[in-house]
Amino acid sequence: MKRNMKQAAWRIIIGASLMAGGTSLAVAHHSYSAFEMAQLKTVTGTIKKFDWTNPHTWIWIDVVNDKGVTETWGIEGMSPNYLARRGWTRTTLKPGDKISVTLHPLKTGENGGTWVDAKRPDGESLMMGGAITDP
Amino acid sequence: MKSARRIRFAFLAAVVACGTVAVGQKVARKAPTAEDWTALAKLPDFTGVWEVGLGGGGGGRAGGRGAPPAAPAANGPAANGPAAAAPAGRAGRAGGAGRAGGPSLTPAYAAKAKEQPAGPPPEENLTANCLPPGMPGIMGQPYPMEFLMTPGQVTIVIEAYNQIRHIYTDGRPLPEDPDPTFYGTSVGHWEGDTLVAETVGFAQVPRGITFPYSDKMKIVERFHLTAPDTMSIETTIVDPEALTMPYSMPARTLARHRNWTIAEYICEENNRNFVDANGKAGVKLANPNASAR
Numbered sequence: 001m002k003r004n005m006k007q008a009a010w011r012i013i014i015g016a017s018l019m020a021g022g023t024s025l026a027v028a029h030h031s032y033s034a035f036e037m038a039q040l041k042t043v044t045g046t047i048k049k050f051d052w053t054n055p056h057t058w059i060w061i062d063v064v065n066d067k068g069v070t071e072t073w074g075i076e077g078m079s080p081n082y083l084a085r086r087g088w089t090r091t092t093l094k095p096g097d098k099i100s101v102t103l104h105p106l107k108t109g110e111n112g113g114t115w116v117d118a119k120r121p122d123g124e125s126l127m128m129g130g131a132i133t134d135p
Numbered sequence: 136m137k138s139a140r141r142i143r144f145a146f147l148a149a150v151v152a153c154g155t156v157a158v159g160q161k162v163a164r165k166a167p168t169a170e171d172w173t174a175l176a177k178l179p180d181f182t183g184v185w186e187v188g189l190g191g192g193g194g195g196r197a198g199g200r201g202a203p204p205a206a207p208a209a210n211g212p213a214a215n216g217p218a219a220a221a222p223a224g225r226a227g228r229a230g231g232a233g234r235a236g237g238p239s240l241t242p243a244y245a246a247k248a249k250e251q252p253a254g255p256p257p258e259e260n261l262t263a264n265c266l267p268p269g270m271p272g273i274m275g276q277p278y279p280m281e282f283l284m285t286p287g288q289v290t291i292v293i294e295a296y297n298q299i300r301h302i303y304t305d306g307r308p309l310p311e312d313p314d315p316t317f318y319g320t321s322v323g324h325w326e327g328d329t330l331v332a333e334t335v336g337f338a339q340v341p342r343g344i345t346f347p348y349s350d351k352m353k354i355v356e357r358f359h360l361t362a363p364d365t366m367s368i369e370t371t372i373v374d375p376e377a378l379t380m381p382y383s384m385p386a387r388t389l390a391r392h393r394n395w396t397i398a399e400y401i402c403e404e405n406n407r408n409f410v411d412a413n414g415k416a417g418v419k420l421a422n423p424n425a426s427a428r
Contacts, residue, residue: 030263030408034416051426053405055265060423074420076407081278081294081398112420134394 029055029079035104035114043073044100052080052090059093059115061101075103077115078128087133092126099126162307164287171286179328179360181282181289184397185389187275238346238372238382247347260341263410265402267296269317270334271354271370272343275387281397289323289330294397302332309335315350317342329359349376364391 045063057077062070077083080090093099098121103113118126240248262268268276276295283290287305292298302323313320313336323332334354352374361367370384405426407419 029402030410031260031416034408034418049423051405051423053426054400055402055404055406055408058405058407058423058426072423074407074423076418079278079400081400084398085395106418106420108417110418110420112418132392134392 032104032114034107036107037104039105040102040116041105041113042100042102043075045073045098047093047095047097047099048072049095050090050093054079054081057083059101061099063111071111073101074112075101075115076113083128085132085134086128086130088128162303162305164305167286175284175286178284178325179330180284181330181358181360181366182284183391183393184279184281184395185366185391186279186395187277188388188390238377239379240346240377241379244347244349244377251347261410262296262341263406263408263416265296265406266340267298267317267402269337269340269342270300270319271356271372271384272341273298273300273318274356274368274370275343278400279392279395279397280389289332292397294400296402297400302330304330309333315339319354329357332356332358344372347377348372348374351376355381361388364393365389366391 043061043063045061047059048062049058049060051058051060056079059075059077061073061075063073064070080088083092099118101118102116104116105113115128117128120126260268267273273293273295274280276293278293278295280294281292283292287303289302289304291300291302293300298318300318300321302321304323304325306324307322309322310320315336315338317338317340319334319336321332321334323330325331332355334356335352337348337350337352337354352372355371355373357367357369357371359367366389368387368389370387372378372382372384374382408416409419410416
């Protein structure tokens with residue numbers, strides 16, 4: 001349900017940017033052409049490190065692959081400036097936390113991607129594009 | 136003796152000439168008086184921290200309060216919308232003349248737009264390398280801006296990329312031959328409750344305009360409050376060489392967030408994105424321990 005809402009929101013924004021004509025809509029920092037935006041992948045593992053940094057947060061997760069080998073995944077998220085106004089803090093993700101992150105993978109095939117959403121083992125959903133919590 | 140005097144005269148003349156040029160570029164600021172501060176208090180109060188509504192152009196929900204997750208916000212693909220992120224001088228889909236609601240290009244600039252590579256709109260933007268977007272793109276970032284008002288000046292502190300714009304309202308004219316810069320040089324005046332800012336002198340950098348433009352381009356912004364905590368910014372691009380008529384961008388609507396402060400945004404802190412010399416985007420994953428905080 002949440003995913004559908006998110007996709008609908010994207011459609012609205014894309015439409016708005018088309019209507020904007022000769023000028024572009026806000027682009028925060030970069031295009032997403034380094035990522036396979038049509039693909040979704042979910043990785044489950046343990047938070048190794050959470051970079052609360054600009055221009056993007058980075059979530060580093062240790063994931064045990066199907067050969068039993070631990071690989072570190074790097075996942076790009078929104079900036080701390082953006083997230084701090086939407087309920088996140090620098091300790092929302094702590095080393096050792098278990099998490100499943102859905103991402104758009106890097107086109108290079110490296111262990112990385114851009115954050116779509118995530119779930120904790122208790123089912124709590126972690127969105128990056130939620131409503132402003134600090135009006 | 137005579138020639139020495141002539142040389143001295145020539146030297147003096149040169150000094151005076153240089154001085155005139157220097158004065159032409161700079162305006163001496165007089166110390167504000169109590170009357171200046173009183174006059175300022177009668178203007179509409181733009182001070183405080185504002186954020187553009189999601190949807191950018193359309194005057195969507197101010198501030199995005201309660202809005203669904205949106206593209207630039209949600210780390211999702213809409214930030215990569217077709218009209219977005221076109222480097223300056225390359226035409227996006229809106230680059231042709233005569234498109235309803237789009238810019239109407241002169242024949243010469245329509246030809247320039249056609250010369251640009253066909254196919255999908257350019258996606259890459261040097262902001263990935265931490266170069267800030269210029270005007271008017273910087274005014275549409277999904278980050279807040281703080282307006283400061285002092286006698287003779289409105290200052291806009293832009294959180295994205297830690298940028299600052301200065302709009303001089305002390306009556307000085309626009310510079311005749313400004314150095315081209317990311318944000319240009321701005322002067323402003325008040326028309327009733329509306330601040331009208333005019334900006335000239337743009338370098339060819341990515342600035343959120345998807346049609347080719349000339350060095351004669353002028354950006355006119357009209358700032359006014361439509362409600363106590365709602366601001367509208369109407370932006371019109373005038374370019375006698377590139378456009379057959381002024382091109383008005385969809386108005387931007389900003390919401391004032393009275394308990395927000397501007398945060399630091401150091402793009403170089405932990406930037407793992409890049410665009411290489413061929414315009415290809417990539418991500419550097421190596422060395423996860425490199426981040427500054």
